[in-house]
Amino acid sequence: MFRTQRRIEFRDTDAAGIAHFSVFFPMMEVAEHDLIRSLGLSVLSEATRDRENRGGDNPGPQVTWPRVAATCDYQSVARFEDLLNIDVTVLKLGSSSVQYGFRFTRSDESASSRGGSRPGPLDASADREISVATGTLTAVCCELLPQGVLQKTSIPESVRNLLAKHLSKQTFSADPA
């Protein structure tokens, strides 16, 4: 299981003072990018970056990963300054597609930083994690053809093998675990 963290910023909150539902999508995207970098891969393939930097003179295949589906279910609120844990797994590795699963949690400690007393070292609640949201993103491995046309292609074997390390059967449903 890969874990990264994001803090809820002031701009992420709505008039009710809670994190807006939409902010979970960019957080999932960034968490996925963190996972990809942790595997030693680039979020944007070298060939794609070269083409953008050098005006299209790179002959290699331009591989990119557009998203075809995104879901999120919300179990409890997150507020300004809450530090969220984001667990990322690979739920499904298809021929061209990869579905990532995300679980957002916060600890009771983040709640105490809003004014309550900090939990002591023997306080069991310090380790307790509260489920905030669960979600999925599905990306498809594509070649970027001239004029920006996307054409699905098989996930390269080297990438598949790295992503397979994070395959998990864990379900990411709306039901609190």
Ligand SMILES: CC(C)(COP(=O)(O)OP(=O)(O)OC[C@H]1O[C@@H](n2cnc3c(N)ncnc32)[C@H](O)[C@@H]1OP(=O)(O)O)[C@@H](O)C(=O)NCCC(=O)NCCSC(=O)c1cc(O)c2ccccc2c1O
């Ligand atoms: C991407 C497409 C060109 C694919 O079209 P095609 O017709 O070839 O697709 P298929 O129907 O055959 O499906 C291929 C593959 O995907 C699975 N799949 C399709 N739809 C879904 C779905 N709704 N839910 C789950 N899975 C789905 C299907 O089962 C197949 O799986 P296999 O494994 O069996 O092959 C075409 O769909 C297209 O052009 N879509 C629009 C894409 C788009 O504009 N997306 C939004 C912007 S992309 C983006 O935001 C983005 C974000 C990033 O963070 C990136 C990071 C790095 C690189 C790129 C990024 C990026 O583009």
